[in-house]
Structures are given as structure tokens and as C-alpha cells.
Amino acid sequence: MRKNKISLLFSFIILMFIIWNPRKTHCETQDKVVLQLRWNHQFQFAGYYAADWMGYYADENIEVEIRPGCTKDNQVLNATEEVLEGRADFGIGSTDILLAEDEKKGLCIISSVLQRSAITFFIDENIPFLSPVDITKLKVGRRKNDLLDIELQAMLINEGIDPSILPIGDENEKFKSEDIINDKYDVIPGYLGGIIEFYARKEGNNLKSIKPIDYGIDFYGDTLFTTRDFVLKDPELVERFRRASMKGWEYALENPHEIIERMEKEFSNPELKSEKDFMDYNRFQAEQIRELTLYPIVNLGNINVYRWEKMYNNLKKLELVDKPINMDEFVFNYEKILLNRSKIFIKRIIKILIIILLGTIIFFVINLFNKNKELKKELEENKRKEALILYQARLAAMGEMIGNIAHQWRQPLNNLNLILSNLQDSYNYGELDSEYLHSSIGRGHLLIKQMSNTIDDFRYYLNPKNKKENFYILDSVKLALSILEENIRFNNITLIVDEIDSLTAYGYKNQYSQVIYNILNNSIDALVSIKREEKIIKILIYDENHRAVCEIIDNAGGISNEIKENIFDAYFTTKNNSDGTGLGLYMAKTIINNMNGFIQWSNIKDGVSMKLVVPKGRLEDAEYEKP
Incomplete structure (x- = not known):
């Protein structure tokens, strides 16, 4: 029943994404x-x-x-x-x-x-002119408050010449090519391709042009x-x-x-x-x-x-x-405006989710408080103290659970945003067909289901509620890849799935998928942060010493020596505060340990290898010893 309510909540959020269109619809x-x-x-x-x-x-x-x-x-x-x-x-x-x-x-x-x-200054072709210094010896046509005069001033200042040494005429004066022919001015302002140049050429008046760009004024x-x-x-x-x-x-x-x-x-x-x-x-x-x-x-x-x-x-x-x-x-910058809009909208959605989570927490806290109040009346003083300690421990566990959920929801929310943006662009450009729509909706439903399952999965990941079972590792890999499909494609990452054995593992299927998801997501983030022409993630599934191994390899540069001892620590992250919580690898290690397995990593050429090693079946689990 609770899962149904959560699914309805996220269906409502998806509906709001579709209804709310950041771009103005054409009337x-x-x-x-x-x-x-x-x-x-x-x-x-x-x-x-x-x-x-x-x-x-x-x-x-x-x-x-x-x-x-x-x-x-x-x-x-x-x-x-x-x-x-x-x-x-x-x-x-x-x-x-x-x-x-x-x-x-x-x-x-x-x-x-x-x-x-286009601003140009015209001069008789017979007047010698080698540099802007020569202008100071000539009669120059200037108008007060004239935009054309700005580039003349800039050109002179660029040569170390004070423009004020040249007199300025009336702002209403109109210059003509005849002004040069009649010796009224030696230099007059105009436009390349303007009326002055047109009539000068038409009437056979030979003028040459002085262009400010030739003297460093590139307007x-x-x-x-x-x-x-x-x-x-x-x-x-x-x-x-x-x-x-x-x-x-x-x-x-x-x-x-x-x-x-x-x-x-x-x-x-x-x-x-x-x-x-x-x-x-x-x-x-x-x-x-x-x-x-x-x-x-x-x-x-x-x-x-x-x-x-x-x-x-x-x-x-x-x-x-x-x-x-x-x-x-x-x-x-239209693209930047759209990006800012998307960021604002995502922030609003996150705020709504936080409010929902806080409301849930408040409800749980009030409920626990009421139960604790009843307990006070029935138990002796030392039992009351024990109950209070238990209550505080539950709150701490609840805080950790919520942190885990928030960490696991961040990427699916980003992927949902990508799916919706692609749907919007396809619609705006008339490329939206039934197949693409249903495919996008299917990926959206899968993400929503995964986010819903996350609540239960991570609530019990330290003390798993589900029973262990045999499951195919490839199925878990496919589930994680289906969630990250948009992100992989959007960032032009080449995915190679090679040397795949039909191996089963013994443990918690959903939580194992979450581990695959966390490690793949770390590889994607690392590849996005570097400049590399070809970005690759490779996945291998094989048997090693009678154990089931899933190996994930990327070419994102590897893990530096400064942080290699801390990568599985809780809350340790190399990302910005807004981009990571430092819980991903910590949770992955905890989940694999609960499955009686271990994670083994090593730097390789151009990247890193992460190996998830778990028992293949119930017997191996019972006899399994970690290295």
C-alpha cells in the first residue's frame, strides 16, 4: 500500500514536469x-x-x-x-x-x-598617409557627439595622440566627397559602402580609405x-x-x-x-x-x-x-537561459521532495513521541531511559536512511530531467513519434519504480530484510544500465559489455543492482569531468576461484594515491557538495559485505578496475572466506 502511494506521488511529479513547459507555447x-x-x-x-x-x-x-x-x-x-x-x-x-x-x-x-x-575615414589618394600621426597635420572633418568620431578618437589614443588637438565642428554638418575635392577638408568620416564612397567612385573622385581596424581598433x-x-x-x-x-x-x-x-x-x-x-x-x-x-x-x-x-x-x-x-x-545566451530555468525547476522539485521527506520524518517523530509518552506511564525509570536511548538511535538510523535515499535519487532525477527535455525537444521540432514516446515513458516508469524500491532497499541495507536468493548477475547489470542509459548516451560514453558468463550470485538482488549502479555512476561522473576524445566503460562477468565476479573498467584516469585509502569511507567525496554525498562506495562496500563478498579495485592503464566478488550459490556462501 505504501509503495502504491509513493508511485502515485512520483507519477504526479512526472505529470507536473509534462504540464509545466519552460518554453512559451506558440499561440x-x-x-x-x-x-x-x-x-x-x-x-x-x-x-x-x-x-x-x-x-x-x-x-x-x-x-x-x-x-x-x-x-x-x-x-x-x-x-x-x-x-x-x-x-x-x-x-x-x-x-x-x-x-x-x-x-x-x-x-x-x-x-x-x-x-x-563599417566606419571609414576618406582622404584624397594623392595626400601621403602612413600612420595616424599624419592626420594631425591635416584638416579633419569632425562633428560634436558623432558616433563616427569615436573610432577616430580611439585610433588616435591607441597611437598616443590626444584627439583634442583636432578641432570639432558643428554636430549638424553633413560631409560629402566634394568637401575633399574642394579642399574644405583633407579627411572626412563615412562608411565603407556608404553614400560618400558610392558617389566618389561614381563621379571619378579618387579617394583612399583609412580604416581604424588597421590600427588596432576592432569594433x-x-x-x-x-x-x-x-x-x-x-x-x-x-x-x-x-x-x-x-x-x-x-x-x-x-x-x-x-x-x-x-x-x-x-x-x-x-x-x-x-x-x-x-x-x-x-x-x-x-x-x-x-x-x-x-x-x-x-x-x-x-x-x-x-x-x-x-x-x-x-x-x-x-x-x-x-x-x-x-x-x-x-x-x-538562450541556451544558458534554458539551463538556468531547468536548474531552478529541478531545485523546486527537490524542495518539494525535501518537504515531503521532512513531513514524513515529522510524522514518524510525532508518532514515536506519542508511543514514547505512553511508554513512560507503563515502565520504570531505568526502562524509560533505555527507551529514550533506543528512540535516539532510531532517529540517527532514520537520518542515515534519508541521506542514502537522497543520494540514490539524485541521478534518477537527473535522468528523468534528460528524458523530459528530450521529449520536449522532439515535440518542438516535430520529431516525436509514438515509439519514442512510449520508450521514454517506459524508461521514466522504470526510474520511478527504482526510486520507489530504493526506500525499502536502503532502509534495510545494514540489516537486510529480504532473504538471500540466487540471481543472474547480468540481470542486475541490465537493470542498472537501463536507469543510466540516458546519462551514458548524453555524455557520448562508449559502453562495452564483453566476456559475459551466465553466472548466478547468491545474495540480495536489488541491493546488488544498486551497487552496480553506484559504481557505474561514479565512472560516468569521472569520465564527464575529464577531457578525453574516447570515453569507455567496460563490463565483464566471469568465474574466478569459484566465485562470481562482475568487473567494471573505465578510462577516466584512475584513483590518485592521495585518496585511495579513503574511497570507501562514509561521507568521503571528491565532488562538489551539491554533486555528491560520499555515501555511494560506502554503501556498495556494506552491501557486498552483507552478501559475504568483497570489492577489489586497482588502477590500470588510463583508468580503474572495480571487481565485485560474491558467492555463486548457497554452498559457496556457507564455505566462503574473504581474502
């Missing part, structure tokens, strides 16, 4: 979001157009409004302000993201599309971003938007002419002199944009956290930012 209605661009429509944003036109956003159940960087009355929109003020959900930026993050906090970058900054260019509040509220939507956008960019870079032709029908750019220039300009810009993405050498949208930290440090040198930045919060 029938599409999610509507706004993307704020940096400038007017041009090939610089082709990936987002392609994601919309090719249906990639729709495939992710998203409806996207793509807004240009200028209003109809030519008012320039600041993408970071639009996002922070809630008028847009996503934006495109670069260094301005770091400036806004320092000022207000709360932004999160999603994908860096341009792996190199990211266009980067997709949103707010941290939006990420925390709906990380699934952010990931779907990122995924669709990168598919769009891949399509746009592979099919630029098709996208440009569609752009000509859909958009115009008031900065250009004619409608014909719009298509020519986008064709010209497409070549430059592809170079800046480093596609296909670098994955589209790749983010190198170190480079963003270096950008931030350069801004610090310019005294444009001064507050510390938390890169873990600043950079979107």
Missing part, C-alpha cells in the same frame, strides 16, 4: 514586434527584409514592422532610445548600445551581424539588440526573432540581386540623388556588407564577448563610459 495569433533600423532603407539591412519577404518571421509565428531610421519629415531616430522608451522591441546599433547601456542600463545584444565596423558594426526586460519576459520570442533574422541574412547574402530588385519596388532613399542611384547604390553596398559580415567564414551573428569588453574599455579611455558592465547580462 495561434502571431507575436507582433517592431524593429528599428539605424538609417534609411538600404542593403545594410537586407537580412531583415529577406526574413520578412521569404516568410522566415512568419515561420516563427512573428509579425515584424521594420522602421527606417528617419521619419517622413527627415527626423533621425535613435534606435537605442526607441527601444529603451518602448516604441520599438528590437534595434540595430553598435557603440551607441554601449553608451546607452552605461547611461541607463538594461540593454542586451542578440547578434552581431557586421563582424567589422563590431551593426548589432541586433533589445532590452533585458524583454529577454526576461519572453526569451523564446527573442530566440525565434534572432533565428529568423539570421536565416534572412544568409538568404540575402546568397541572393543579393533578388533582394535588391525587391527593395527597388518597396523602398526609396531620400539621401540619393535619383531613383536609379538606389539600385546602383545597393549593388555597390552589397559587396561591402558581405565583406563586413565575414560570411561564410564566421557564423552569421557571432558574438565574441572579449571583443565587446575591449570596445567598452576603449570607450572608458575616451571617458565616454565609467560604470562597470555585466557581460553575462549584456549578451543574450
Whole structure:
């Protein structure tokens, strides 16, 4: 009856796992979001157009409004302000993201599309230029509060030059290639593949470019971003938007002419002199944009956290930012978010289990207390003292039992989590079929049954309640492997079951399976903790000196001399406090001793061998002597 209640309890927990879905389920209605661009429509944003036109956003159940960087009355929109003020959900930026993050906090970058900054400084090809020092002798076009000027300042400071020696002009001034031809400036800022370079080439003005990256200033260019509040509220939507956008960019870079032709029908750019220039300009810009993405050498949208930290440090040198930045919060990491969610959920389940266990303990304690109270009235004083001692001993045994159960439940709970995560992923990607579902449910039921049996098995492992019996060692090995199957497969461990004899052992079948489980689990943990291309666990079953032997071998590096004397001690562990209790091998040794056997281990090449030696039958048990 008690086992049935426990099975019902864990069935309820499994049901809660299935019902509670950490990922947002897609509704029938599409999610509507706004993307704020940096400038007017041009090939610089082709990936987002392609994601919309090719249906990639729709495939992710998203409806996207793509807004240009200028209003109809030519008012320039600041993408970071639009996002922070809630008028847009996503934006495109670069260094301005770091400036806004320092000022207000709360932004999160999603994908860096341009792996190199497009900011370039143009100079007449006839003017000699060998290093940034030469700029100090020239007339340089600068604007106050200009994002383009930041990389010029960083480049000069990197060469030990104070940028303040160059005068700064009005922030509303607009630079043109004619400024160099007319000798107004020797150097003007612009963009690689931008309008200044386009018209300079078209009109035959020979300009050469000065790129900050050539002088150690390696800034990211266009980067997709949103707010941290939006990420925390709906990380699934952010990931779907990122995924669709990168598919769009891949399509746009592979099919630029098709996208440009569609752009000509859909958009115009008031900065250009004619409608014909719009298509020519986008064709010209497409070549430059592809170079800046480093596609296909670098994955589209790749983010190198170190480079963003270096950008931030350069801004610090310019005294444009001064507050510390938390890169873990600043950079979107969907996998990490899911992992944290899973950890939180598992912690909640463990807390529930602990509460249940504590409730059970309290019930037992109250029950024992009441019985002890009745006993006080019936027994003499010295008998009362003996009862109290007995009561305390029972509590200590109960504490040890609960510690054992907690130790044995940890890995099955992890395996249950793996099974459920795999079911969820199969469902989300449309790969869930009836066979896989029933197989997963079967493994889940087996784990639940094993956890239920653990309560009785370990309650009596020091003084076994069950009678000894003959059982096949291979059956016990199969039972332990069925529980650890997910963990072995998930960690890419090769399992070799070799030299198998159909040997029987004489003892406690379930507890013997638990010993196999503990040793295999230790081998898995050891293999996971090391860097080795091929991870192997080998299991052998054979007769040795008329005794039944199960040998488990791994290539996890072996046991160090410093701890070899302590590995079977209670509560001794080399794992973190949250990962191990130090009871596994202690219980294994106790169980095998109760079966009139022993455990023999030795370091071998690349790993360790654990041999479980027990009697083969009742006769051998009676005559058995340990070495």
C-alpha cells in the first residue's frame, strides 16, 4: 500500500514536469514586434527584409514592422532610445548600445551581424598617409557627439595622440566627397559602402580609405539588440526573432540581386540623388556588407564577448563610459537561459521532495513521541531511559536512511530531467513519434519504480530484510544500465559489455543492482569531468576461484594515491557538495559485505578496475572466506 502511494506521488511529479513547459507555447495569433533600423532603407539591412519577404518571421509565428531610421519629415531616430522608451522591441546599433547601456542600463545584444565596423575615414589618394600621426597635420572633418568620431578618437589614443588637438565642428554638418575635392577638408568620416564612397567612385573622385581596424581598433558594426526586460519576459520570442533574422541574412547574402530588385519596388532613399542611384547604390553596398559580415567564414551573428569588453574599455579611455558592465547580462545566451530555468525547476522539485521527506520524518517523530509518552506511564525509570536511548538511535538510523535515499535519487532525477527535455525537444521540432514516446515513458516508469524500491532497499541495507536468493548477475547489470542509459548516451560514453558468463550470485538482488549502479555512476561522473576524445566503460562477468565476479573498467584516469585509502569511507567525496554525498562506495562496500563478498579495485592503464566478488550459490556462501 505504501509503495502504491509513493508511485502515485512520483507519477504526479512526472505529470507536473509534462504540464509545466519552460518554453512559451506558440499561440495561434502571431507575436507582433517592431524593429528599428539605424538609417534609411538600404542593403545594410537586407537580412531583415529577406526574413520578412521569404516568410522566415512568419515561420516563427512573428509579425515584424521594420522602421527606417528617419521619419517622413527627415527626423533621425535613435534606435537605442526607441527601444529603451518602448516604441520599438528590437534595434540595430553598435557603440551607441554601449553608451546607452552605461547611461541607463538594461540593454542586451542578440547578434552581431557586421563582424567589422563599417566606419571609414576618406582622404584624397594623392595626400601621403602612413600612420595616424599624419592626420594631425591635416584638416579633419569632425562633428560634436558623432558616433563616427569615436573610432577616430580611439585610433588616435591607441597611437598616443590626444584627439583634442583636432578641432570639432558643428554636430549638424553633413560631409560629402566634394568637401575633399574642394579642399574644405583633407579627411572626412563615412562608411565603407556608404553614400560618400558610392558617389566618389561614381563621379571619378579618387579617394583612399583609412580604416581604424588597421590600427588596432576592432569594433563590431551593426548589432541586433533589445532590452533585458524583454529577454526576461519572453526569451523564446527573442530566440525565434534572432533565428529568423539570421536565416534572412544568409538568404540575402546568397541572393543579393533578388533582394535588391525587391527593395527597388518597396523602398526609396531620400539621401540619393535619383531613383536609379538606389539600385546602383545597393549593388555597390552589397559587396561591402558581405565583406563586413565575414560570411561564410564566421557564423552569421557571432558574438565574441572579449571583443565587446575591449570596445567598452576603449570607450572608458575616451571617458565616454565609467560604470562597470555585466557581460553575462549584456549578451543574450538562450541556451544558458534554458539551463538556468531547468536548474531552478529541478531545485523546486527537490524542495518539494525535501518537504515531503521532512513531513514524513515529522510524522514518524510525532508518532514515536506519542508511543514514547505512553511508554513512560507503563515502565520504570531505568526502562524509560533505555527507551529514550533506543528512540535516539532510531532517529540517527532514520537520518542515515534519508541521506542514502537522497543520494540514490539524485541521478534518477537527473535522468528523468534528460528524458523530459528530450521529449520536449522532439515535440518542438516535430520529431516525436509514438515509439519514442512510449520508450521514454517506459524508461521514466522504470526510474520511478527504482526510486520507489530504493526506500525499502536502503532502509534495510545494514540489516537486510529480504532473504538471500540466487540471481543472474547480468540481470542486475541490465537493470542498472537501463536507469543510466540516458546519462551514458548524453555524455557520448562508449559502453562495452564483453566476456559475459551466465553466472548466478547468491545474495540480495536489488541491493546488488544498486551497487552496480553506484559504481557505474561514479565512472560516468569521472569520465564527464575529464577531457578525453574516447570515453569507455567496460563490463565483464566471469568465474574466478569459484566465485562470481562482475568487473567494471573505465578510462577516466584512475584513483590518485592521495585518496585511495579513503574511497570507501562514509561521507568521503571528491565532488562538489551539491554533486555528491560520499555515501555511494560506502554503501556498495556494506552491501557486498552483507552478501559475504568483497570489492577489489586497482588502477590500470588510463583508468580503474572495480571487481565485485560474491558467492555463486548457497554452498559457496556457507564455505566462503574473504581474502
